[in-house]
Amino acid sequence: MKKISIYLLLINLLIHANLSAQNLVKETQTLGNCSSYKIINNKVIFNCENNAKVLLQFCSGQVVKIWVSADGTFKRLNESFAVVNEDLGWSGNVNVNEETSAYEIFTEQLRIRVNKFPFKLQVFDKYQKLLFNDYNEKGFVKNNSHISSYKTLKSDEQFFGLGEKAGSLNRRGKSYKMWNSDQPCYGVNEDPLYKSIPFFMSSNHYGIFFDNTYKTEFKFGSESNDYYSFEAPAGEMVYYFMYGNDYKQIIQNYIALTGKPIMPPKWALGFSQCRGNYTHEAQAKEIAAEFRKRQIPCDIIYQDIGWVEGLQDFDWKKSNYDNPKQMVKELGDLGFKMVVSQDPVISQVNKKQWKEANSNGYFTTDIRTGKSYDMPWPWGGNCGVVDFTKPEVADWWGNYQQKPLNDGVRGFWTDMGEPAWSNEDATDRLNMKHNLGMHNEIHNVYGLTWDKVVTEQFYKHNPNKRVFQMTRAAYAGLQRYTFGWSGDSGNGNNVLEGWSQFANQIPVGLSAGMGIIPFWTSDISGYCGDIKDYDAMAELYIRWMQFGVFNPLSRAHHEGGNAVEPWVFGPEAENITRAAIQLKYKLIPYIYTYAREAHDTGMPLMRALLLEYPNDTETYQLNGQFLFGRELLVAPVVEKGAITKEVYFPEGEWINYNDKKTVYKGGQWITVDAPLDVIPLFVKKGSIIPTMPVMQYIHEKPSYPVSLEVFPGVANKETSFLLYEDDGESRDYERDIFCKTKFTAVTNQSGFTIKINAREEKGYKPAGQRNYIIKVHTLNKPKEITVNTSKIKKVKTEVLQKTADADFEKISYSWDDITGIIYVKIPDHGEENEIIIN
The missing domain is CATH 2.60.40.1760 (glycosyl hydrolase (family 31))
Known part of the structure; x- marks a missing residue:
């Protein structure tokens, strides 16, 4: 009987398996x-x-x-x-x-x-x-x-x-x-x-x-x-x-x-500082004063979520801020812009606003109860999730978020928009219903619908101003509304062991760029982990900063009370990071030109090499370096204790941007020196790089000399750069109100011919008077220089540099024997000029 029962059981299982297979065939459609x-x-x-x-x-x-x-x-x-x-x-x-x-x-x-x-x-x-x-x-x-x-x-x-x-x-x-x-x-x-x-x-x-x-x-x-x-x-x-x-x-x-990416305000491309507990007026003033005292350029100070009285009422926390409007003004007088965070929820503790949203049906609902979905939140207690897919929510939210903007705040970072604690394992969230559908359909676009409201409401309340909004969670098309950062990177178990997470931020950022997030940053230092030994952390911080200044939106940030201002890591770290940040500020004219290209074409500023060298199969595996624009190659050091870096150079010749002399032939891997104070940075031979003087914040001086670093190419091949400029603040760029100036350089048998084309003005021209300072990197001393066929006067280099921001009439040149640089100072009147160097 026992054997018969087993046989019957087996036959029964086979029958059920066969029926299941038949049903599967019926259910599968091609x-x-x-x-x-x-x-x-x-x-x-x-x-x-x-x-x-x-x-x-x-x-x-x-x-x-x-x-x-x-x-x-x-x-x-x-x-x-x-x-x-x-x-x-x-x-x-x-x-x-x-x-x-x-x-x-x-x-x-x-x-x-x-x-x-x-x-x-x-x-x-x-x-x-x-x-x-x-x-x-x-x-x-x-x-x-x-x-x-x-x-x-x-x-x-x-x-x-x-x-x-x-x-x-x-x-x-x-x-x-x-x-x-x-x-x-x-x-x-x-x-x-x-x-x-x-x-x-x-x-x-x-x-x-x-x-x-x-x-x-x-x-x-x-x-x-x-x-x-x-x-x-x-x-x-x-x-x-x-x-x-x-x-x-x-x-x-x-x-x-x-859709095209929006351009950020120009100041957003400078350096910014944040911390998890940046939530106090006195602290913001103290940090700002310290940056200016130490002459470390900085444009933005963030305030994290604790700045609000209640989630998300957009009211300053009374116990932390005495006079927030005056605080923002004082920071503005020092050149700082304040950006504050917002979350997409209303805490039940915030009774007035929660009742308002709940009674108006502005929250997502729970299909099991028909009531507002009760969302646990990392802070602020349980919350209602604002349903940004409901059209009526937009104006309501826009009126609230305008409150800090009216106080002088310049923008937002939209945090936790997944919405947070809604990962794959949080299946209860699938009971959430939005106006446009169930959560399984809306989850991935929730952050996008929020960012859309934030930006469109900003435009509605602040006509013709550019929005600054940096987001964590998004879907395809986010480039129309917002910028991005890579979330909570770093090693939470041991912050000193965060090197691999840091290294991975390079491919994360490059991939973000190819997903049309051209304006992006990693949290410099990594967000995660308690910093208990700042001396031990200094090396990782320095290397992350050397990478971070080549993030289009450079933000230092860390969780909780862990300070990550440059000076807390000691004098050496402060000096090295100051130099790195200063380098970024010098490159702002170059960076801003590529910001416009990102808007026009979607091409990111941080570029995987395969975007420029698609036929070079070696570029398919390059996870540790990138192009910044077309002309600059950056290879950050991402290994603890490393003082060299293996760099792949694509076709052409590449010049060490640090010494402006050492040349590397492309198509090969080369080990380069990279001590702690050096960022492996290279410029392609045959490039023109526009730079500006270091300022403590973008446009600290409204007018300033523009330097053109010329790295001559091979004979008879033209080198060019098309400098883009606009007011940096308005949305006029969307109406093509700007100016462009094309610069070219050609190497010939007798020397170089450099041409400044007449400026193309489309409703905009640079403010004030200024000079162009042309810096030709060559080892050959000039015999004669003419501008528009007239010979120009030679002066000492220090004299030329002193008059760079003062004399707007005289044309002169100098030769620096030590650096091998020819300097030519020429006033910018928007007219065509031809410089011939023999």
Whole structure:
């Protein structure tokens, strides 16, 4: 009997397994065969089995929207949160060529082939090279609500992007999730993190934006060497294919879809200081005075969340601030801008505002009770989560946030917008309902909807002023509203062991840039960990600062009461960090020019080398260095005790920017010296770098000499730089009110020809009088220099430098034997000048 019972049990299990398998087959849907199509203007709809349809929408000759609808209805719960423009230049109808086994559509750049039996999408370039290919019949797979798309993986294909992700720059062989998560002290391969940007680029000349806000997942060959996939647990299979000759073109196509990055105020590109307990008036004044006394440039002092009386009433905490408006004014007189934090919640302790929001239905609700969702919060007690997807919330929030702005505060950092404590393991949050949908759909865009309200309300209340807003949690398209920082980095267990987390901030930042977060910073020093031994911490702080000054938004920040001002680490650290910060301020004209380029093209200031050298496969693995703009290469030291750095130099010749003399030939790895006080920094031979005098804050002096460092290139090849300038504060740049000046330099047999082109003024010109100081780095003493065919007078270098900001009429030159620099001082009247150096 015992044996019979076992046999019956086994038979029963087999029957159930077979039935389950049959049910799984029924639940799994692919597209099957394609039987017909219909053209509607720039759209082609293909009809497949089981009522499924595939829509191809030609936004341009390079950008194609692919929408697979399992039931053929093409319905979405919400319009795209990221895409703002699908009309990218396509005009007229689409022509479909039908063959026996396939349909073909041609653009100027692409050939799209749709195989009929079964449906299979293929994209070729105009030279018939296959770029993008559905993997067998699995271009679309649906199982219940779960959707997937599998693509053929080429053996040499590499992937980059997905925004701010930890780990190596190259995504090949790895998998990633999109679920905005509060991950303090995150590891070097931890995933997911704070932001969800489901946009990636392939070395095979295309990019994909998977416009699905659920917990999407990307598997770049982690399951097989034959295919990669992107998938979501729910929602629609909508993605955009973007072709590009290089990564830059792909990025330009992406921002054409999702919007241009806004430019920060110019002062935001200076240095800023923060700390977890920066929440006191006396402390802010003391810190500001110390920066000025020690002559360490600084533009921004932050206030963390404890500045408020209650979350989030935007009222100054009475016990901490005696006269906040006067405090902000006094700081402003010293050149400091104050930025304060805000959280997206209202504490139940803050009874007046909580009751107001609750009665108006401004909170997310709990589907189990129908009441406002009760959210535990790291501080301030339990809170209501403000529902920024509800239109009525915008003006209400905007009126509140305007209060500190009316006191002179210059901007916000929007913190905890995941919303915090809503990570993957916090499944109770899935009971939260927003105006536009359930939390599983809205979670990843929650921070974006908040940032949108913050910025649009800022513009409404402060016409024609640029917003400063730096955010932690976001979705694709954030560049239209906000800037970013990388969250709570560092080692919380032992702050002195944070070197690997620090090193990982380089690829995190470069990846953020490729997700169109061009204005970004890491928390200099790392946010996490108690600092108990400042002498021991000094080396890590110095190296982080040497990296951090090349973050477009340079912010030193640490948790709690852990001070991270330069002077607390001792005199050596103070001097080294002062020099690093001063270097950034010298480079502001260069940095600001690239800030405008970021707005126009989406190209980040911190650039992975593959963006400029896409055909150099060595750049695919470069996680420890980057380009700053096009001309400068930065290779921060990220190892404890290291006094050298292995640097890869791409094609061309590269000059040590520190000594302005040592030359390295490109196409090879070289070990360079990097003692503690040296940032490995290099300039490409054949470059012009505009700089300005060191100031204690941006535009401390409204007019100042602009120096042009010329590093002559090879004979007869022109070197150029197009300097961009505007008022730095208004939104006039969006209306193309600015000025540009082009500088060129050519090396010839007799010397150099340098040309200052006439300034192109579009409603703006620099304030006051100023000179250009041309600094030509050469070992050859000049025999004669002419400006516009007239010989100019030679003076001593110290005389020329003394008159650089005083004499706006005389033209002169000098030669420095020790440095090998030719100086030419020439007044800037906005006119064309030609300088010939023999």
